[in-house]
Amino acid sequence: MKHKNLTIPLILISVVIPVGIAILFLIPHPNIPVGFNIKVLPLIEALLNFTTFILLLCSFYFIRHKNVKAHKACNLSAVGLSVLFLVVYLAFHFLSPQYYFGGKGIIRYIYFPILISHIVLSAVIVPLVLITLIRALKGNFVKHKKIARVTWPLWLWVTISGVIVYMMMAPYY
Numbered sequence: 001m002k003h004k005n006l007t008i009p010l011i012l013i014s015v016v017i018p019v020g021i022a023i024l025f026l027i028p029h030p031n032i033p034v035g036f037n038i039k040v041l042p043l044i045e046a047l048l049n050f051t052t053f054i055l056l057l058c059s060f061y062f063i064r065h066k067n068v069k070a071h072k073a074c075n076l077s078a079v080g081l082s083v084l085f086l087v088v089y090l091a092f093h094f095l096s097p098q099y100y101f102g103g104k105g106i107i108r109y110i111y112f113p114i115l116i117s118h119i120v121l122s123a124v125i126v127p128l129v130l131i132t133l134i135r136a137l138k139g140n141f142v143k144h145k146k147i148a149r150v151t152w153p154l155w156l157w158v159t160i161s162g163v164i165v166y167m168m169m170a171p172y173y
Contacts, residue, residue, distance in 0.1 A: 006134055014127040017086070024093045034095055039173045041092035046166035048085040052078045053159040060152065072136070078155075079133060102172045111168050118161040125151070125158050 059074035101111055128151040135144035 010127060010130050010134070013130060017126055018123040020090070021093070024090065025098070029097045030094070032095055038092065038096045041088055041096075042166055042170070042173055044088050045085055045092065046163050048081050048088065049159045049162035049166075052081045052085070053156060053163070055081070056152065056156050056159065075133070075136070079129065082129070099169065099172050101169055103168065107168070111165075114161050114168075115165050118158060118165055121154050121158050121161075125155050129155060 055074045055078040059071050059078065062068075062070040062074060101108070101115075103111055128147065132144060132147050132151045135141075135147065
């Protein structure tokens with residue numbers, strides 16, 4: 001079976017997502033009433049991130065035990081939750097004013113490196129996850145395994161650092 005070249009869509013997605021997020025932080029808050037407490041969305045984001053983290057750990061366990069079907073299910077679920085996370089994240093940052101970390105002293109030296117690594121790797125992880133997923137779906141398992149060794153730990157860090165950032169930022173929402 002011949003597969004389409006997915007390079008152009010992959011590049012577009014990998015550029016549009018971080019650029020779109022950056023634009024959200026530059027545009028003024030629209031003051032759109034939503035009918036619920038918008039401050040619940042960061043908690044939902046953290047729960048989605050934590051669930052994705054658990055799925056990634058399970059995925060690793062399953063592939064180590066040669067359970068390819070469970071490994072695939074965990075990874076497809078992790079991708080789905082990551083997409084849902086992105087939708088909730090975009091909604092929150094579009095509909096809410098900007099919130100700022102208010103911690104003082106040494107905690108700032110802990111929070112900001114975690115936040116910066118989370119932000120940078122969040123942009124990096126998008127194309128890596130897409131390439132890893134495409135290689136697996138195409139059955140190119142040699143290349144899939146090679147890139148997964150890079151993708152998996154970075155994605156794991158992005159998910160758990162998102163939870164840590166939420167926990168540190170929660171008092172300021």
